[in-house]
Amino acid sequence: MKDDNFLKENNAKHLWHPMGHPGDSLKNPPTIIKGADGVHISDLDGHRVVDAVGGLWCVNLGYSNDVVKDAISKQLYDLPYYSAFAGSTNPTAIEASYAVREFFAEDGMARCFFTSGGSDSVETTLRLARQYHRLRGEPTRTKFLSLKKGYHGTHFGGASVNGNNRFRINYEPLLAGCYHLPSPYTYRNPFNETDPEKLAQLIAQAMEDEIAFQGANTIAAFIMEPIQGAGGVIVPGETFMPLMRDICDRHGILMISDEVITGFGRTGDWTGARHWGVKPDMMSTAKGITSGYFPVGAALMSEKVADVFEKDTTGEAAIFHGYTYSAHPVGAAAVVACLSETLRLDTKTNAAARGTQLYQGVLKLAEKHDIIGDVRGGHGLMTGIEIVSDKAKKTPMDMATMKRIHQTAYDAGAMVRLGMHNILMSPPLTISEDEVNTILSALDAGFSAA
Numbered sequence: 466m467k468d469d470n471f472l473k474e475n476n477a478k479h480l481w482h483p484m485g486h487p488g489d490s491l492k493n494p495p496t497i498i499k500g501a502d503g504v505h506i507s508d509l510d511g512h513r514v515v516d517a518v519g520g521l522w523c524v525n526l527g528y529s530n531d532v533v534k535d536a537i538s539k540q541l542y543d544l545p546y547y548s549a550f551a552g553s554t555n556p557t558a559i560e561a562s563y564a565v566r567e568f569f570a571e572d573g574m575a576r577c578f579f580t581s582g583g584s585d586s587v588e589t590t591l592r593l594a595r596q597y598h599r600l601r602g603e604p605t606r607t608k609f610l611s612l613k614k615g616y617h618g619t620h621f622g623g624a625s626v627n628g629n630n631r632f633r634i635n636y637e638p639l640l641a642g643c644y645h646l647p648s649p650y651t652y653r654n655p656f657n658e659t660d661p662e663k664l665a666q667l668i669a670q671a672m673e674d675e676i677a678f679q680g681a682n683t684i685a686a687f688i689m690e691p692i693q694g695a696g697g698v699i700v701p702g703e704t705f706m707p708l709m710r711d712i713c714d715r716h717g718i719l720m721i722s723d724e725v726i727t728g729f730g731r732t733g734d735w736t737g738a739r740h741w742g743v744k745p746d747m748m749s750t751a752k753g754i755t756s757g758y759f760p761v762g763a764a765l766m767s768e769k770v771a772d773v774f775e776k777d778t779t780g781e782a783a784i785f786h787g788y789t790y791s792a793h794p795v796g797a798a799a800v801v802a803c804l805s806e807t808l809r810l811d812t813k814t815n816a817a818a819r820g821t822q823l824y825q826g827v828l829k830l831a832e833k834h835d836i837i838g839d840v841r842g843g844h845g846l847m848t849g850i851e852i853v854s855d856k857a858k859k860t861p862m863d864m865a866t867m868k869r870i871h872q873t874a875y876d877a878g879a880m881v882r883l884g885m886h887n888i889l890m891s892p893p894l895t896i897s898e899d900e901v902n903t904i905l906s907a908l909d910a911g912f913s914a915a
């Protein structure tokens with residue numbers, strides 16, 4: 466590896482970072498992570514901390530899973546790549562599709578379309594939703610509904626259904642026909658409603674109104690994250706997702722559950738939708754599907770959707786959509802190994818227990834630190850903390866203070882993630898009780914520094 470000075474200098478000169486300011490790398494150099502083990506990461510200076518981010522909501526198995534590493538390595542020697550476009554495929558991709566289908570059988574997912582990541586998976590579901598309606602003789606159904614504060618990746622389709630202006634404003638015009646409903650965010654919402662079930666009713670009414678205004682026969686699909694992740698870990702009330710499911714059913718709208726973060730155990734169950742007994746029509750997945758060891762995503766279809774494509778008589782069911790790396794054999798090997806390890810280790814059970822510990826611990830910190838405006842979580846290892854400078858007025862904390870909290874927590878032993886004035890946490894699902902305590906004491910130090 467090149468020496469540290471080379472890395473720091475060239476990082477600033479040549480590398481543009483996702484979600485980063487291209488001119489900022491010299492003034493605010495990013496932390497260069499050069500190694501990882503278990504749930505820890507180590508930087509260039511040898512500082513080793515608990516990774517409370519899990520890479521980016523994805524390293525569910527931690528960094529030291531040899532079963533996944535060996536499977537990837539073996540596949541590289543057997544078949545490093547071959548196209549899976551119509552006419553050819555590879556054995557590992559077939560095995561991976563079987564593993565994914567089995568994993569989500571209880572959720573009604575019957576077919577799998579592999580992609581290279583979450584944005585691709587979202588894009589695939591949106592495109593196939595439109596095609597589904599065309600095949601059924603309803604070509605007017607082209608519009609999409611989604612939630613404010615939702616994050617669905619950065620392709621034009623995903624950005625169009627994203628519910629945060631930051632990801633949209635510089636890239637407009639986006640896809641026409643995308644409409645956004647309020648988020649089930651009890652801390653701030655246009656109705657000033659703090660009761661999650663009453664808020665669910667108000668959003669359901671807003672959705673009914675929007676559908677009536679647009680015309681149900683113009684709407685292809687509704688996409689939502691069961692728990693909004695990047696938007697700040699927003700956990701809806703018990704009735705919210707079932708209400709959304711019911712409205713979709715009554716109006717012939719496909720429901721897409723974006724499980725890119727919430728799938729594969731992070732929420733304490735294998736999908737987010739399962740917490741509320743909801744079976745979506747389609748799911749977008751990525752991240753935990755390979756625990757971040759290889760870039761893979763998958764769009765999943767229920768039997769209802771699959772039937773329309775597979776039993777088509779119009780001759781229009783061919784899918785003119787896909788990626789060079791769809792069903793990549795090395796990615797597929799990572800999927801097979803990762804899912805078998807996920808089941809063997811029953812990661813959802815540890816996620817539930819350690820998630821409760823983390824959430825309760827942060828609630829305790831909120832009693833001590835006035836800058837904590839809202840704590841969100843309680844479903845596995847997804848925890849959000851909203852930081853304010855004035856609790857009564859709910860004034861978002863300034864970025865300089867947020868960065869100080871972040872740096873102090875890092876120095877004290879934990880990497881957390883900032884999402885504007887929120888702290889977002891999603892550590893590996895293999896984390897231990899002691900390691901959660903390390904995160905909590907690092908946060909405590911960070912809040913004290915603020």
Ligand code: PLP
Nearest residue numbers: 582583584616617618723725726
């Ligand atoms: N959907 C959700 C819910 C996500 O959280 C993300 C990324 O964090 C995406 C889609 C996009 O995934 P990717 O960054 O792999 O393209």
